[in-house]
Amino acid sequence: MPGVDNYTDTFERVASTLFGQSPEWLQKLREKGLESFKLQGFPTLRNESWRFTRTKAIQERDFTFVEAYKPNGLTADQIATMTFDDTGHHRIVIADGHFAPELSRVGTLPEGVVLMSLADALATRPELVEPYLGQHVDLESNPFVALNTAFLYDGVLLHIPRNVVITDPVHIVLVSRGSGVVTHPRILVVAGESSEATILESYVGASAGYFTNAVTELVCAENSRISHCKLQMEHESAFHIATQEAHISSNARFSTENFSLGAAISRNDVNSYLGGQGIDCRMDGLYLGDDRQHIDNHTRIRHAEPHCHSFELYKGVLAGKSRGVFNGHIYVDQDAQKTDAKQENRCLLLSDDARINTSPQLEIFADDVKCTHGATVGQLDENSVFYMRSRGIDRVEARHLLVYAFAAEVIERVKVSSVRERLESDLFSWLSRSFST
Amino acid sequence: MLEIKNLHASIEGKNILKGINLSVAAGEVHAIMGPNGSGKSTLAQVLAGRDTFEVTEGDILFEGESILENAPEERAVKGIFMAFQYPVEIPGVRNAYFLKTALNSIRKHRGEEPLDAMDFLVLIKEKMKALKIDESFMNRSVNEGFSGGEKKRNEILQMAVLDPKLSIMDETDSGLDIDAMKVVADGVNALRDEKRGMIVITHYQRLLNYIVPDVVHVLVDGKIIKTGGKELALELESEGYTEVAR
Secondary structure (H helix, E strand, C coil), X not given: CCCHHHHHHHHHHHHCCCHHHCCHHHHHHHHHHHHHHHHHCCCCCCCHHHCCCCCHHHXXXXXXXXXXXXXXXXXXXXXXXXXXXXXXCEEEEEECCEECHHHCECCCCCCCCEEEEHHHHHHHCHXXXXXXCCCCCCCCCCHHHHHHHHCCCCEEEEEECCCCECCCCEXXXXXXXXXXXXXXXXXXXXXXXXXXXXXXXXXXXXXXXCEEEEEEEEEECCCCEEEXXXXXXXXXXXXXXXXXXXXXXXXXXXXXXXXXXXXXXXXXXXXXXXXXXXXXXXEEEEEEECCCCEEEEEEEXXXXXXXXXXXXXXXXXXXXXXXXXXXXXXXXXXXXXXXEEEEEXXXXXXCCCCEEEEEEEEEECXXXXXXXXXXXXXXXXXXXXXXXXXXXXXXXXXXXXXXXXXXXXXXXXXXXXXXXHHHHHHHHHHHHHHCCC | CEEXXXXXXXXXXXXXXXXXXXEECCCCEEEEECCCCCCHHHHHHHHHCCCCCEEEEEEEEECCEECCCCCHHHHHXXXXXXXXXXXXXXXXXXXXXXXXXXXXXXXXXCCCCCCCHHHHXXXXXXXXXXXXXXXXXXXXXXXXXCCHHHHHHHHHHHHHHHCCCEEEEECCCCCCCHHHHHHHHHHHHHCCCCXXXXXEEECCCHHHHCCCCCEEEEEECCEEEEEECCHHHXXXXXXXXXXXXX
């Protein structure tokens, strides 16, 4: 099958060597992933969920899987510049798919917390991983999740025991250093009952033309408070496909912000399963597109139990010939009475050639719920521009200010100040680069 | 200060202003009255530089120079200010930030140093108090969720802070109750001095009891058909535009 052979060949090559040392259950999970990937192949436009996103450019290239990690001169300071830095953060860096100890900096963590590379965790603490890994992702309907699972080797484990609060944010950096490299990083967060943490995920690249195929699993036990934020700042020629699955239990509070700034083609599947009562779930996103960038966000919130609240705000700003896709799915089970779900997605088109396909999807099987959704697509309001200009603010600045105000609503959701500052400065440089007329 | 010469303007091929002649000297307050659709608001927007209107003939001179080729922001920094009939709501842009940015653009043009946040706060606090604007307004988005009266007072606040040479007030009184109108009028009167010119555009004579003009013009169908002293406003009130136009 086109494109698939490269991966099956690589798999055969490393199956007995690199992967051969893994516990049996993991080898089986990988094989299941590979089988499922082979069965599905790369998605085509006929696949409903990939209707607007072509992955042919990814399929056609023979990306290289990096088998062993070697430092290549990239420094911790460079990582800080590529992302953001706060010496208070615990930073763990995965480079070309492998843990990079010399780039990482993990401070003192509360007792019982395990923050380590997934490869190390699989070798030394498999009992913390096995019950959760791959439990909540869907191999059958997403070929990229299946592919990630087939090559599951390294990434990050964050395990937080019950009642433990991690005050400082945990920053996970995924960096691709080599051109033409493919990585399949896996992040597993297991948050115990009444635990609390802030998790940041940054995706960056130090080279061109690579492919990131990431999966993040978050298991949030009862009454936990997990705040998660992902910044996709990949190289402009990179491909970024990522699936995030959050499995949330009763009375937990979960928030996730998803920023898509880089990559030539990016696709995010952001899914939350509300599997208990009294959950509060927020999923927000902001994407900026320019040139021929293609940005696809598919979100899914499933309300399985009563009395949960979900709120979702996705905003996009598209310039040049960029294209955005937004699909927001809210599914309310028959038992999920008193659900309160709100979804909003707004897109600002800054050029005549930019396009957005946006579709909210509500499937409601309970009869006593409050579910709303709103979608708007528009251009900058010329009345507002004139109003500002009539007060002495020049045209470009007025237009920048309006886009900034539009986007800032999502940036303000981020709780970590160094992340907000990074995003604000990125937004300003994006504006002067992409929108200077 | 301002000289409008035989000004013709149109929108989408439709002629709205059909030869306006008007001059405003420093220190003068001119009222422009006229029925709906006479071109009052168009005149205000053309003066402010709105590009949806096309000037087809004539000229506008400000301090002796034509401003027809000037962008709205260039006119603003030269000292022309228009208080909008319908102030625009700008979600997400804080009032304080907006006004500080505007003020600093204008200061830059005047060759003055930009004001920092503290100096700015000192400057506006007093002006807000005079206009009975609550301080919390500064942290809200520009005009968002403001009542009609609050929006108009915000316009006058901007005018007071930006300190223009020429102010054009486009139906600043419409939709205001008498108390709100008095606040607005007091704000305007406080800015009256021998260096500043003002154009007050209104549909109703009522406002002119509080902002007493030096000259009153009657605008009908895109032309000034009559000019007189403040008593002309009273005449219009009692006899109506049709009678005066005759």
